[in-house]
Amino acid sequence: MNDLRIGIIGAGNMAQALISGLVKQGFQHGLIAADPSAEARNAVTAHYQIKTTADNSAAVSDVDAIILAVKPQIMAAALASIKASVDQRQLVISIAAGIPSTAISAGLTAHQPVVRAMPNTPALIGAGISGMVANQYVNASQRQLAKRILEATGEAVWLPDETQMDAVTAVSGSGPAYFFLLLEALTQAGEKIGLEPATAARLALATGAGACRLASQSELSPGELRARVTSPGGTTAAALDVLQGGGFNELLEQAVSAARQRGAELAAGTD
Ligand SMILES: NC(=O)c1ccc[n+]([C@@H]2O[C@H](COP(=O)([O-])OP(=O)(O)OC[C@H]3O[C@@H](n4cnc5c(N)ncnc54)[C@H](OP(=O)(O)O)[C@@H]3O)[C@@H](O)[C@H]2O)c1
Known part of the structure; x- marks a missing residue:
C-alpha cells in the first residue's frame, strides 16, 4: 500500500x-x-x-x-x-x-x-x-x-x-475550543481562590490531560468515572452541584446545537 x-x-x-x-x-x-x-x-x-x-x-x-x-x-x-x-x-x-x-x-x-x-x-x-x-x-x-x-x-x-x-463539526471540529475554554476557566477559578497563575494553569492542564487519558484507557464510561470520584457530601459533589444545578449540561447542548446550526448556514451560504 x-x-x-x-x-x-x-x-x-x-x-x-x-x-x-x-x-x-x-x-x-x-x-x-x-x-x-x-x-x-x-x-x-x-x-x-x-x-x-x-x-x-x-x-x-x-x-x-x-x-x-x-x-x-x-x-x-x-x-x-x-x-x-x-x-x-x-x-x-x-x-x-x-x-x-x-x-x-x-x-x-x-x-x-x-x-x-x-x-x-x-x-x-x-x-x-x-x-x-x-x-x-x-x-x-x-x-x-x-x-x-x-x-x-x-x-x-x-x-x-x-x-x-454538521454534527461532527459541532462536536469534534469545534470541540477542541470547548476544552480550551474549560482549561482557561479552571485556571482563572484557581487564581481567584489564591493560586499563582502559572500553578493554576499547570494544575488545570495536567488535570484535563490526565482525566482524558484516564477516560480513554478505562473500561468505565465518563459518567461512571465521575461517580467514582464524587463522594456524597464531598468536595467534588459540592462543585458538581454548582455546575449541574447551573445548567452546565444544557448549556453545552445549546452550544453544540448552535455550532451545528451555524455549520448548516455556512454550507448553505446563508450567513
Ligand atoms: N484548521 C482546521 O482546524 C481545520 C479543521 C477541519 C477542516 N479544515 C479544512 O482544511 C482546509 C485547509 O485549512 P487550513 O487551516 O490548512 O488552511 P491553510 O493553512 O490556509 O491552507 C490552505 C493552503 O492552500 C493554499 N492555496 C490557496 N489557493 C490555492 C489553490 N488555488 N491551489 C492550491 N493551494 C492553494 C494556501 O496558500 P496561500 O496561503 O498562499 O493562500 C494555503 O497554503 C480548509 O478547507 C478547512 O475548512 C481545517
Missing part, C-alpha cells in the same frame, strides 16, 4: 498535519503537494522531503488519491484547476469545511469517488479525530485507503450519511 501515490492540493496547516503523519507511515515517496505559495512549498520540502509543485494539475495526474486541503472559498477555483487532469477512477478526499461531496463531484466528474472528511486541530500533533463519509462511487479499497490516510493524523470514523457532518 505504501507504493500508492497521493497528490495534495493546498499545503497549509491541515495538509502539513496529513503529510507529517503520512511520511511517518512510509508514504513519503508517493506524496506530492501543490501550493501557489513558495513559502508553503519550501516549508513542506524542508520538513518532509516530499515533492512539491506550483501546478495543481501536475499534483493530480497519475496519483491514486487526491486530497483537497484548500480553504472552502478557494475550492471552486481549485477544482477548476485540476478538472482536466482528474479521471473518475481517482479517489478524491476533501477536508474543506461545509463543502458537500456533490459540489466536489460536480466540479470534477459526475461519478467521481469522493470522501468528505472533517478533521480537527489536534491532527497537528497526530491526536485528531476525523468524521468521514463516502459517496456511492467509492469502492472498498478506496474506503480503506481514505481511512488509512485520515488515520495518519489520529482516529477516523465513518458516518452513515453526510447530513451528520
Whole structure:
C-alpha cells in the first residue's frame, strides 16, 4: 500500500498535519503537494522531503488519491484547476469545511469517488479525530485507503450519511475550543481562590490531560468515572452541584446545537 501515490492540493496547516503523519507511515515517496505559495512549498520540502509543485494539475495526474486541503472559498477555483487532469477512477478526499461531496463531484466528474472528511486541530500533533463519509462511487479499497490516510493524523470514523457532518463539526471540529475554554476557566477559578497563575494553569492542564487519558484507557464510561470520584457530601459533589444545578449540561447542548446550526448556514451560504 505504501507504493500508492497521493497528490495534495493546498499545503497549509491541515495538509502539513496529513503529510507529517503520512511520511511517518512510509508514504513519503508517493506524496506530492501543490501550493501557489513558495513559502508553503519550501516549508513542506524542508520538513518532509516530499515533492512539491506550483501546478495543481501536475499534483493530480497519475496519483491514486487526491486530497483537497484548500480553504472552502478557494475550492471552486481549485477544482477548476485540476478538472482536466482528474479521471473518475481517482479517489478524491476533501477536508474543506461545509463543502458537500456533490459540489466536489460536480466540479470534477459526475461519478467521481469522493470522501468528505472533517478533521480537527489536534491532527497537528497526530491526536485528531476525523468524521468521514463516502459517496456511492467509492469502492472498498478506496474506503480503506481514505481511512488509512485520515488515520495518519489520529482516529477516523465513518458516518452513515453526510447530513451528520454538521454534527461532527459541532462536536469534534469545534470541540477542541470547548476544552480550551474549560482549561482557561479552571485556571482563572484557581487564581481567584489564591493560586499563582502559572500553578493554576499547570494544575488545570495536567488535570484535563490526565482525566482524558484516564477516560480513554478505562473500561468505565465518563459518567461512571465521575461517580467514582464524587463522594456524597464531598468536595467534588459540592462543585458538581454548582455546575449541574447551573445548567452546565444544557448549556453545552445549546452550544453544540448552535455550532451545528451555524455549520448548516455556512454550507448553505446563508450567513
Ligand atoms: N484548521 C482546521 O482546524 C481545520 C479543521 C477541519 C477542516 N479544515 C479544512 O482544511 C482546509 C485547509 O485549512 P487550513 O487551516 O490548512 O488552511 P491553510 O493553512 O490556509 O491552507 C490552505 C493552503 O492552500 C493554499 N492555496 C490557496 N489557493 C490555492 C489553490 N488555488 N491551489 C492550491 N493551494 C492553494 C494556501 O496558500 P496561500 O496561503 O498562499 O493562500 C494555503 O497554503 C480548509 O478547507 C478547512 O475548512 C481545517
